[in-house]
Amino acid sequence: MESYKGHVDTDQKVQRAAIIGAGALGRLLAARLQPFCAQLLLVTRTKEQADAISGGGGIQLVDGTEHILADARTAALEGPGEAVRLLQEMEPEWIVLAVKQQHINGALAESVQRAMGVSTRLLLLQNGIGHVERLLAAGIDPDRMYAAVTTEGAKAEDTRRVIHTGRGLTRIGPAVSKESGGSELHSGPLYRETVIREAQGLIGLLSSAGFTIQWTNPIAPYVWSKLVMNALINPLTAILRIRNGELLESPHALDLMRRLFNEALRIAGAEGVPLSPGLWEEVLQVCVRTAANSSSMLQDVLAGRPTELDWITGALLRAAEKYGMDAPSHRAVYLLMKAIEGE
Structure with a gap:
């Protein structure tokens, strides 16, 4: 099994990104990424939370002695499909899926699949295992899914406020290996040339926002x-x-x-x-x-x-x-x- 923890060009950055999930980690990411991203959409589960964030002055992030108020464009998954429509219009380069495992049901997986444009990549931030299979069952291309393992700590206090409880390391790599269903892009010479090139924009964005990122393959x-x-x-x-x-x-x-x-x-x-x-x-x-x-x-x-x-x-x-x-x-x-x- 090949293992590579390599350098990527962090000068490149994603310009259009969406975060699905406005829990503690989703809000932490949204608050940190917003100043470095031309378009950022935070997708909440409920309209109540979307309204509280967008209408209440944004996300309140407490990070040590630093207090940040980040404006955030929001949309809710509940309702008549507004979030999917906005995502389709936006055509994000990356969608970060920051919901908990139990929320990735067939309906959510299908919504994510419909929201992905032809060049959209998906980053998964879930604990545990099993969610990749559910997303594959919805028809999402395995070569467009990446997994992240993070030790960043975050705690949500209400619908808007989040505390960054500890800085850590975030590893990113292909979610599906060649052996378990991915293409040749996940091994061999095309791996460095193509997969890293696709991921380096997101890694550059996360690095600019202050996160410590390490590209890792295999990530399993x-x-x-x-x-x-x-x-x-x-x-x-x-x-x-x-x-x-x-x-x-x-x-x-x-x-x-x-x-x-x-x-x-x-x-x-x-x-x-x-x-x-x-x-x-x-x-x-x-x-x-x-x-x-x-x-x-x-x-x-x-x-x-x-x-x-x-x-x-x-x-x-x-x-x-x-x-x-x-x-x-x-x-x-x-x-x-x-x-x-x-x-």
Whole structure:
């Protein structure tokens, strides 16, 4: 498997971009990109949020001691297809899909497919696995989909305000490898000449906006590494109602995390995805660096919102079942979380 983390020309920038999803990460991206992009459209789920942002003075971004008010052109997915119409008229060079996994249903996937112009590329920012297959089923060309794995931290406070809770690294690479259905563009000499050329405009835009970007191919090991991290941290903090750092204070929680980790490693191995030998230490370091943070799953539970459990722990369990493997620790965590969600 070829691995390349190469230089791209960040002087080139995307001029027309759209972000679908106005959660914490979507708003962070919109606020940061807006000054560097000739046309930027933020697509919200509801008209209420679109009106709150466009009519209320824009997005309020708090980044350390910096307070930014960013004007944002908005459109809502709900309603008579206005968002798709505006996207079609705009013909964005890139669409960034920043919604959570559970929101990528057939209707949304079809809307994204209809909104993509002949030269539009799609960047996926979801945690977990499974969404690429749903987008492929909607007829989106695999060679026009790219995946991102980010450690940027963001927290939404209301419909407009977002706090940048931590800077990180964002890796970008082809979402579909040649082996799993992509074309020759994802391997061999055409890879550097064509795929990087297509992505460098977006990478240039993100870099200008202050994000640290690394082009990475294959990206699957990093997608799986983040999946494993989320499967270890998110459900346990949600079940125990504790912050990330408190996981390290309990020997019982650490023992369970290690069991979850070993099961996940075996599942990834069966899937043919090589994971770093130092991933366990990386998980512990994430808990240290984000010690005061509440995981997104804990926030969802406390707010009574649906969680991403089915696309994190559930995704691991589906992969295990595919290979006839048992994952008893992940199964127990999954059932406990389902019981909590049922409340």
